[in-house]
Amino acid sequence: MSRIDSPDVGVVRFHDPMDTSDLRTEADHVLARLVGRGDARLREDQWRAVEALVAHRRRALVVQRTGWGKSAVYFVATALLRSRGGGPTVIISPLLALMRNQVDAAARAGIRARTINSANPEEWDSVQAEIAAGEVDVLLVSPERLNNPDFRDRVLPELAAATGLLVVDEAHCISDWGHDFRPDYRRLRTMLAELPSDVPVLATTATANARVTADVAEQLGTGGGSDALVLRGSLDRESLSLGVLELPDAAHRLAWLAGTLDELPGSGIVYTLTVAAAEEVAAFLRQHGHPVASYTGRTENAERLQAEEDLLANRVKALVATSALGMGFDKPDLGFVVHLGAPSSPIAYYQQVGRAGRGVEHAEVLLLPGPEDEAIWRYFASLAFPPEEQVRQTLAVLADAGRPMSLPALEPLVELRRSRLETMLKVLDVDGAVRRVKGGWTATGEPWSYDTDRYAWVAKQRAAEQQAMREYVTTGGCRMEFLRRQLDDEQAAPCGRCDNCAGPRHSPKVRPELLDAARGELGRPGVEVEPRRMWPTGLAAAGLELKGRIKPGELAEPGRALGRLSDIGWGNRLRPLLAPRAGDAPVPQDVAAAVVTVLADWAKGPGGWASGAPGAAARPAGVVTVASRTRPRLVRTLGEHIASVGRMPYLGEIAAAPGRPHARSNSAQRLAELSGTLSVPPELARAVAQAAGPVLLVDDFTETGWTLAVAARLLRGAGAPAVYPLVLAVQA
Template identity: 60%
Template sequence: MTSTRDAALSALRELVGRPDARPHDVEFHDGQYEAIEALVEGRRRALVVQRTGWGKSAVYFVATLLLRRRGAGPTVLVSPLLALMRDQISAAERAGVRAVAINSTNAHEWSDVLAQLDRDEVDVLLVSPERLNNPAFREEQLPALVQRIGMLVVDEAHCISDWGHDFRPDYRRLRDLIGEMPADVPVLATTATANSRVVADVAEQLGVGGRGAPDVLTIRGPLARTSLRLGVLRLRDSASRLAWLLSHLDDLPGSGIIYTLTVSAAVDTARLLREHGHDVRAYTGQTDADERAESEGMLKRNEVKALVATSALGMGFDKPDLGFVVHLGAPSSPVAYYQQVGRAGRASENADVLLLPGVEDRDIWHYFATASMPDQERAERVIAALGDAPISTPALEAMVDIRRTPLELLLKVLDVDGAVRRVQGGWVATGQPWVYDAERYERIAAERRAEQQHMLDYEQTAGCRMEFLQRTLDDDTAVPCGRCDNCAGVWFPQEVGADASAQAGESLDRVGVPIEARRAWPTGADRLDVPVKGRIPAEEQAGEGRALARLTDLGWGGALRGIFAAGAADAPVSPELLGACVRVLAGWDWAERPVAVIAMPSRSRPVLVDSLARGIAEIGRLPYLGALAPVNGGPSGQPGGNSVFRLAGLWDRFSADGIEVPPGPVLLVDDLVDSRWTLTVAARTLRRAGATGVLPFALALRG
């Protein structure tokens, strides 16, 4: 009979695309087979902490194949990011592993996935940690899945630990899931970024249930990345950092990632670079899923110089030859920094990593640190507002006066703590007593302050930078790398061109934000009876639009947030806002001036939109043609969200009947832009009614 090791090596050769390789040409790294054997033969629980590129995915894919051949059920792989899921599915296909995903972007495919599971045609089911608390999934699919599960894999397992740099409350539910599973089901947790405190915490989460307190096998290797050349360049301000990028982006090797700390910074930086001839794209958690997938593919094929990204492009993105990683602003800990720079140089001898810290970094760290920990007064306010009847998040937001993003995070924490529960239709209180664990949260806050100081120490150290990062992850094999700017001397240019400085300054001072037009319909729209797919025909597309500002901007963002706050009254546009909009329009470099103004039919702010459209038309001496007419009750559903469902709620819901649309471009006026599908569908309606172009304009862009 074939030994487990021989079978595992055969599967590994399939995974790396060398099925005919001689036995010694493809071999396991130290620790890989040890983990596979523990899972397959011992049915154990294991934690693997190894550097990026070591081959953690090989462990769970090979173990899955061997377990399935022995009659085990499918592996459930909990994966935190869509980019990571896509790469994992591609890697699985290479190894002959049948992998499918259930996540927020493919709800229209869930019935097909569940049917495949019922037919036992799935080897690996990828789910997000958030999906574990989806009421329908939790109550209808999860119980049966737990009884059939062959192995549980928790990828990026540092997210389990609230001591970790990327804690996600939903990951804490895995403790309950593990406790419910049969005792002989193997469990694997993997991460590249865990210090000793996080390792101990994750191991404790894995050792619950089953046979009491099962032993957890921890396999930990050295974290040195010999291909990376690290450096730090301190510049005066944001304009100087943008100017450095304008001057030197083309000097960086190959293609890479430019990380920013906020969504606005990613979008603004990408826009500035594009305007001055650099082929880059923005990539954030607010970017549409189809656009993210397209951008990932373009970067992998070296069709762009860089993606300007938030941490949404962090964990698991796999481009072995990524040439560089630049940070505009420092992450809040060396551990988080190590995780992000680990995207580079995975299968190449050299890659450049440069940090451009900012004076505003500490303020941003403070914001995210306080947002991720529950505030006692806010928590008690939320619990008091909930009862037995479900309340939706938007309704609760208005009741407790907490903005949506921090409210959603607080609800997740309270859910994990057992005080509230997500059900069909919203949230309810469980009635279980909840006590604010002030001591625990203060310990976590103190640890995060210490990590922030470590990051500042990294920026200022005169010693080896790679060794510094390794030691912060408690890697006792750390030695000087001989490559970083401190070991081998400064390797990057430091000067900033005068022209680039002027261009960066103008960009930061400018009023107005582009609204990028959608060019493709979302995949799967036909499943919801929307008869479109592929690229949007050029003759039906909107042009690039403009908004006065983002809701998150420091300038006009404050005034706009007041207008769009929950419960704010619908009122005419103020003279100040109208004047600012006129300045945006005056600076708009359109190819052809619009010939008329048309408004969107607003459900929530008809007075605001009508007054804005009329005001622009009067000042611009353009005819105001009124608003598009809502059809079949107008749009259904909520702004944003899943693209397929959002499009289905807008399809055939606007009409230009009764409007004599003139030939030429028209200015389409709205109040707030979120997913951009409303403008896309409205522009299609106007183009089909005779407009030769549609130029969207809005007061605000969300994000």
């Protein structure tokens, strides 16, 4: 075996395949340390992957079910390569939870692992110093680091030169055909191009159909005529018993869960589609004695860590989670996964249920679909790659600027929200049209074309996945076979375990007292609406001389909404009422009555005008509505009803200039539009001044909060000493 020392990076490069006579034995010894069991041995397919990486320095794509042992492959390969003088393994992973799990797992095998991700910026310098000193065997890096200018330009080239093995975990994220495309992953092309030719690469995923597999292979340079090893195995999960339970409404689903949770094996995960639903469900379960915690994108990092530790130690029965928990939680004895609401993709669903049953003989998997699911699917579909016009506008703004522009500086000049704008820029960066640099983003001037056909085909694929999910719910065939066929598993066959193969395991009956409690909880109206307190940055570029804190004399007070459009209580009633094509009609009686209840609770609550507390708010002296372009009768009749019941005058409405309804946009663009369209007519200004008291401001719903903020500012300017916003729904 020949070898060449690389003095500039201090690692050993091997150019000839090594002798494998003793390699298998050594690999099994490493595995035994990793899993803490002396008799542990690599399975034949795991050994094939390790041999390809260590002995032959090949690139491998491994598509295997959750629990197959993909992490064992790269940890064993790391130990073998490091013992032979190889550089550290770099693992690209989007999952903070998985990173934490794998640091612990690596330690068991004597492998020193560190991470660089968004949750530990205070450690980045020390980690990089440890890498330079040769003290790190495995570095786990989040994909967004790959396009951080400092990391990309300073750290990444050195890392690529020193890397002994590159691992791309959750590799389906590379493909925009997949269910969880992440543009940061496309930066791997650059890192792969800079790797020495003898550095092995391993890409792993549990959720890739044939199209995604081919796309990932091509992008990783493991497709075409290369000699890459592709290991694609059966996706059956022998421990999982799948089922679907269709219940009449959200109250039945919540009551069923509260009454059945203790009967489910071990501890597990309850998935919801939205943050609001997760928090709502967790609160109800805790009220009925179940030790659970919520886990969402809004959960603080310290609380996430504690929730993960509590579930790992079985101190909680379940985490009630959104997809924020997703792929990256490793608990082999997880006993159940319940979905309150169906994900939009059977592939995403397979991935999430794959968290269960990895180290136990039996785990329960149950889907409780709801009528709100499809509205939530449509909302997330609306956040896809923007139309060409918006992309071109962004490129033109960057080109005209002639300097780097930060997201806050760019946002007021384009009609995209910041999160969607950032995602779009990452795609354009990969395509070479823009570049992220210190200080923001710049246009490269390179030719770029909008791939209309590809984006249309991706949208078509998403629609097909949604239809497949509908069919999964209603199928009379084997559910595991259905999911495996969605992933193009050629070995798919009836499982004999699901509710269609073996019969239902769960009764749809719910305890009457729990159903009453669930109806009461979900039917309880009222959500606080926090007012906007700061103007968005960059308003000068949008023609508005507003910045910093909103002046006290222009602020709205904290308000109220009947419910959230994303929750499973009032949201289910309000979504059809406020849907884009719902039409306009007087406010329904049940909705009007519930709004009056919200108003009464608000008045009697802490600091409310009917509370009698010292310093309580003053009672509203009149009602003002916001003129609606789409639902004028709904909003006006709501305001008039409130005025009548509350025995106060209806003062009139904030006027809105004619025009089309605004498109979903960012805060600066929305605020600029509102400032030019909303106004207080003279007759309303006189009525507000004569009322000489606070004003109740009524609208149909609030999404960004800026309509209420601008209307309140106008009313305060007309003499209202306070403005109390009241809306039917919040989009959250």
